[in-house]
Amino acid sequence: MTCAYTPWAVDGQQNGGLEFVDPASNPNDQPKGKGAYYLVECSDGYRDVIWIAKKHDPGITPEQLARRAYARIPIRSPKVLTAPPRGKEGLVGLPHWFYLAKGEWAAKSKRMRAGLVWAEATATPQRMTVNPGDGQTITCDGPGTRYDPTTPADQQRSTCSYRYSRPSSSNRVTVSVTWGGTWRGSGGTSGTLPPITRSVTFPVRVVEAQALVTKG
Structure with missing residues (x-):
């Protein structure tokens, strides 16, 4: 509009x-x-x-004002947690969990006014993308499931995880969150705004699981 x-x-x-x-x-x-x-x-x-x-x-139009407000919404690199925790080794064949810290997956808005012209822009997280560092990519529709260390692993399920097929000491994982933009303003105006993506990169080391050998 x-x-x-x-x-x-x-x-x-x-x-x-x-x-x-x-x-x-x-x-x-x-x-x-x-x-x-x-x-x-x-x-x-x-x-x-x-x-x-x-x-x-x-x-100035409401849309122009909305774009100014959108640019001022503080959207930073995501705070990503993992299981095993960051800095600990993952195991080949077992799921490596990725999930966002509490409060990271929430819409943010900014409102501006110029005279009687006003607009409010809103950025809403839409998807999380994980590049595990071995050439693959996975896309998650939400912030991932939080891992609970007090609950047995076989009783938990991740909504954003990856299984490494081989050991590596040099994986560089990149997790990106894409935000969609919308706005509304004076005169009944409204519309969409370009998506915003923020990323963070960190190392993950993966090792072979040690086989348990027993004597018969």
């Missing part, structure tokens, strides 16, 4: 459907400080006369 702003005469004027509107008669839109009245016409059919303070740019 986009909106156009046209200067509006204080004593009103004819404009196809807004019959000689006197914006000063609107008790909910009284002018404050220096500024001017503008006719707002949006691509979704919204039309109104509003007061915009002089210090603000009357030409």
